[in-house]
Amino acid sequence: MDIDTDYERPNVETIKCVVVGDNAVGKTRLICARACNATLTQYQLLATHVPTVWAIDQYRVCQEVLERSRDVVDEVSVSLRLWDTFGDHHKDRRFAYGRSDVVVLCFSLANPNSLRHVRTMWFPEIKHFCPRTPIILVGCQLDLRYADLDAVNRARRPLAKPIKPTDILPPERGHEVAKELGIPYYETSIVAQFGVKDVFDNAIRAALISRRHLQFWKSHLKKVQRPLLQAPFLPPRPPRPIVGIPDPPPTNGEGPDSLFCQPLCADVLFLLQGGSNRVFAHKVYLATSCSKFYDLFTLDLGGLIFGVLGEEQDNKENTESGEEDEQSRRGAKEQAGRTKSLDIDKDGAEGGVRGLNRPQLLQQGSLRTSQSDNALPSRAQYSLGAMGTGRALSGWGRGFLSVCLEHVDDPMTRRPRLMTVVAMDALIQEEPFKVILSSLDESQGDLMQVATIAELLEVFDLRMMVANVLNRESFMNQEITKAFHVRRANRIKECLNVVFRLDDGCLPAHKPLLISSCDWMAAMFRGSFKESYIEEVSSSVQDRPLGYSENGGAVNDSAQSFLGSMLLSSGNSG
Numbered sequence: 001m002d003i004d005t006d007y008e009r010p011n012v013e014t015i016k017c018v019v020v021g022d023n024a025v026g027k028t029r030l031i032c033a034r035a036c037n038a039t040l041t042q043y044q045l046l047a048t049h050v051p052t053v054w055a056i057d058q059y060r061v062c063q064e065v066l067e068r069s070r071d072v073v074d075e076v077s078v079s080l081r082l083w084d085t086f087g088d089h090h091k092d093r094r095f096a097y098g099r100s101d102v103v104v105l106c107f108s109l110a111n112p113n114s115l116r117h118v119r120t121m122w123f124p125e126i127k128h129f130c131p132r133t134p135i136i137l138v139g140c141q142l143d144l145r146y147a148d149l150d151a152v153n154r155a156r157r158p159l160a161k162p163i164k165p166t167d168i169l170p171p172e173r174g175h176e177v178a179k180e181l182g183i184p185y186y187e188t189s190i191v192a193q194f195g196v197k198d199v200f201d202n203a204i205r206a207a208l209i210s211r212r213h214l215q216f217w218k219s220h221l222k223k224v225q226r227p228l229l230q231a232p233f234l235p236p237r238p239p240r241p242i243v244g245i246p247d248p249p250p251t252n253g254e255g256p257d258s259l260f261c262q263p264l265c266a267d268v269l270f271l272l273q274g275g276s277n278r279v280f281a282h283k284v285y286l287a288t289s290c291s292k293f294y295d296l297f298t299l300d301l302g303g304l305i306f307g308v309l310g311e312e313q314d315n316k317e318n319t320e321s322g323e324e325d326e327q328s329r330r331g332a333k334e335q336a337g338r339t340k341s342l343d344i345d346k347d348g349a350e351g352g353v354r355g356l357n358r359p360q361l362l363q364q365g366s367l368r369t370s371q372s373d374n375a376l377p378s379r380a381q382y383s384l385g386a387m388g389t390g391r392a393l394s395g396w397g398r399g400f401l402s403v404c405l406e407h408v409d410d411p412m413t414r415r416p417r418l419m420t421v422v423a424m425d426a427l428i429q430e431e432p433f434k435v436i437l438s439s440l441d442e443s444q445g446d447l448m449q450v451a452t453i454a455e456l457l458e459v460f461d462l463r464m465m466v467a468n469v470l471n472r473e474s475f476m477n478q479e480i481t482k483a484f485h486v487r488r489a490n491r492i493k494e495c496l497n498v499v500f501r502l503d504d505g506c507l508p509a510h511k512p513l514l515i516s517s518c519d520w521m522a523a524m525f526r527g528s529f530k531e532s533y534i535e536e537v538s539s540s541v542q543d544r545p546l547g548y549s550e551n552g553g554a555v556n557d558s559a560q561s562f563l564g565s566m567l568l569s570s571g572n573s574g
């Protein structure tokens with residue numbers, strides 16, 4: 001059955017395109033990709049090479065092949081007839097070259113010999129048999145330039161010569177030869193489905209231009225362009241490296257407590273005894289361990305939430321805040337006068353704490369508040385105005401005087417850093433206060449004082465645990481500790497202040513948690529690394545109460561689970 005009728009259709013230009021080149025450079029696959037839309041995976045392609053010739057008879061017997069031969073290029077209807085040939089140099093191809101309109105001369109981009117033969121064998125042969133026929137040079141198997149050659153060689157037929165990296169030809173080599181021969185150059189990959197249309201559309205253009213010279217009366221060829229330049233190939237993304245992250249080195253068991261000796265990335269300063277004692281701490285630990293601290297650090301100071309205060313705080317116009325400052329200063333003074341302090345023992349503050357006997361201590365009623373006539377001047381008096389924001393706290397919670405934001409010299413880096421500064425009641429002693437801050441679930445030191453301050457600051461878990469110890473019922477503390485960790489782990493997720501940018505997204509975390517659980521993180525956030533100095537800036541995340549800063553360091557996404565688990569394990573640690 002002969003279904004080929006294109007030769008009789010008016011204004012349809014039938015174009016005979018002969019494809020030549022060395023053995024196994026990819027001629028047949030290229031033809032099949034155009035004529036039959038055949039696409040194969042790299043491994044299907046590699047596993048099979050039978051020296052073949054695609055039969056030109058297909059146009060006569062296969063309707064689909066005939067239909068795919070039809071095309072419109074530069075407004076000219078064409079029917080493209082592809083002729084496959086043997087790559088064997090000694091075979092006679094004159095029957096193929098006869099009456100050809102264009103020759104597609106192929107070489108393999110993974111076979112330098114095949115390019116050499118373009119110059120030495122194929123070009124002279126074509127010029128010999130069809131001197132006026134335009135030629136297009138095509139570098140095939142472009143995907144091999146970007147492939148893992150070891151994997152490719154393993155997948156090739158056992159007797160096939162392995163492809164070496166030095167075999168791979170850069171684009172310049174093809175361009176040089178094409179320039180020398182005065183012919184257009186294209187590259188193709190059947191695997192990547194790249195360049196097939198470029199090759200044949202421009203082969204058609206070359207053929208039509210040449211025809212227009214001979215058949216100048218054909219007006220429908222007027223708009224045919226010269227072969228166009230090929231747009232460059234966008235190589236596939238290299239496979240993601242497999243990054244094995246070993247377990248972090250064990251910390252020496254100190255956990256978060258070690259941060260008190262070395263308060264890296266501290267973000268809160270407690271002023272005790274009117275500022276004569278200073279205790280640096282980390283908001284995340286305190287806020288996740290105790291609701292009172294959580295509330296404190298999420299207080300709204302003049303429209304800004306504590307944890308997310310950044311540079312905009314410094315820039316806040318004085319005029320805007322001036323009036324409020326004045327008010328808050330006045331309020332603070334008034335509050336200072338009637339500051340409530342803990343009146344534990346009439347003999348004196350310190351003695352009072354020590355002088356408590358056990359039953360007294362354990363009785364809620366023993367911890368009374370009273371008007372303190374000689375309370376130390378409130379921190380509010382000398383700090384609230386400094387940043388233009390701040391708040392007197394005497395009515396808010398026992399033991400707290402004021403809170404504000406100030407630039408404070410970082411205890412580790414000695415560089416000024418915006419910190420939350422909390423002035424505490426004069427009766428709060430440094431040592432028991434540190435116990436409360438550092439080991440909220442453990443009881444150390446003078447239990448009486450710890451209990452007193454725990455109650456004052458509403459650290460009820462610890463208050464209860466001390467009571468259990470004093471009542472010789474420590475076994476009950478296990479349950480309290482468990483519940484404490486669950487609550488803390490849940491809350492930690494709300495209190496993240498550093499963002500790791502990963503390949504596939506962002507992972508929020510918290511510097512102190514990372515520092516205390518991993519030496520690498522401690523090293524990264526310490527000293528002269530950029531990460532240590534990054535200011536906590538971000539006004540766009542005000543919904544995160546305890547701060548959210550940006551860390552420019554990129555981490556591979558395989559770190560996601562690592563960081564995630566570190567974060568959670570830190571959350572669970574004491």
Ligand SMILES: Nc1nc2c(ncn2[C@@H]2O[C@H](COP(=O)(O)OP(=O)(O)OP(=O)(O)O)[C@@H](O)[C@H]2O)c(=O)[nH]1
Nearest residue numbers: 024025026027028029045049051052087141189190
């Ligand atoms: N990776 C890759 N391999 C290709 C590509 N095109 C062809 N091949 C492989 O190269 C080998 C030769 O392909 P053919 O199309 O049969 O080569 P040919 O030039 O027609 O070979 P002869 O018929 O011997 O002249 C086969 O194993 C194909 O699978 C390509 O774009 N990428």
